[in-house]
Amino acid sequence: MAKPGNELFKQVFEEYKFENEGWIEDIPFHPLEPVYGKSKFGPKDTGKFPESIDTENMPPVVSREIQERGIHAIAWYLPFRVYREKAWGIYFDSFAMNRLSIEIATMARQIDPSITNTQARKVLYAEVMRHEIEHAIQEILLAKSLQAGTMDVSRAMAADFSKKGSYRETIASHFEHLEALQGVRGVDVRRQNILRHVIETIGEPPVYSAWRNESITYLDGRYETELGVTLPTSRGIE
Numbered sequence: 001m002a003k004p005g006n007e008l009f010k011q012v013f014e015e016y017k018f019e020n021e022g023w024i025e026d027i028p029f030h031p032l033e034p035v036y037g038k039s040k041f042g043p044k045d046t047g048k049f050p051e052s053i054d055t056e057n058m059p060p061v062v063s064r065e066i067q068e069r070g071i072h073a074i075a076w077y078l079p080f081r082v083y084r085e086k087a088w089g090i091y092f093d094s095f096a097m098n099r100l101s102i103e104i105a106t107m108a109r110q111i112d113p114s115i116t117n118t119q120a121r122k123v124l125y126a127e128v129m130r131h132e133i134e135h136a137i138q139e140i141l142l143a144k145s146l147q148a149g150t151m152d153v154s155r156a157m158a159a160d161f162s163k164k165g166s167y168r169e170t171i172a173s174h175f176e177h178l179e180a181l182q183g184v185r186g187v188d189v190r191r192q193n194i195l196r197h198v199i200e201t202i203g204e205p206p207v208y209s210a211w212r213n214e215s216i217t218y219l220d221g222r223y224e225t226e227l228g229v230t231l232p233t234s235r236g237i238e
Contacts, residue, residue, distance in 0.1 A: 008140065009042075
């Protein structure tokens with residue numbers, strides 16, 4: 001993935017050591033050690049399932065993991081402030097993503113029998129990517145706030161701010177499910193909407209599913225308050 005925040009992160013985080021034990025518990029591998037089969041990935045790399053299995057049905061297995069653990073059963077954003085330049089970024093469990101794609105397509109074919117596993121995989125990757133990109137945006141905003149002095153490092157390291165499973169997951173889930181998807185080719189809007197509806201119905205732990213009932217304006221405002229700033233609407237990188 002492109003890493004536009006590298007220089008900013010280096011300037012802000014290089015001299016501070018953020019603990020990583022809690023983050024390691026969430027992922028099934030150690031990102032600083034070699035991982036068999038690890039490779040770089042881009043939106044165009046989803047490819048197609050073989051035709052012989054592109055309409056194969058599978059019962060829910062990974063879906064049940066999602067219900068218990070949320071999206072972090074299949075993908076993770078590893079923050080720069082913990083993993084530094086060598087290992088920060090977005091990671092996918094490609095086996096789980098493939099299996100979940102087929103499970104989603106299996107359910108979606110009850111609505112539209114023409115939907116393929118390939119189409120489901122494209123939509124799933126786009127949704128999950130958007131969720132994890134939101135975590136990257138959140139870290140960029142944190143770095144800019146530390147750089148500007150509106151938030152201090154001790155606060156950023158505090159357990160109540162840096163804890164996993166905070167309302168920032170709700171923010172990421174909001175954009176995952178409601179923002180227009182990018183990089184989805186070969187799947188018309190109607191099928192995208194069917195697949196997104198199916199993904200929504202899988203169910204997740206409360207902090208992920210709360211996007212249904214929480215205002216994104218309120219949630220963004222809450223994060224602004226924690227950072228000590230009022231953010232521009234674009235939330236972009238200067």
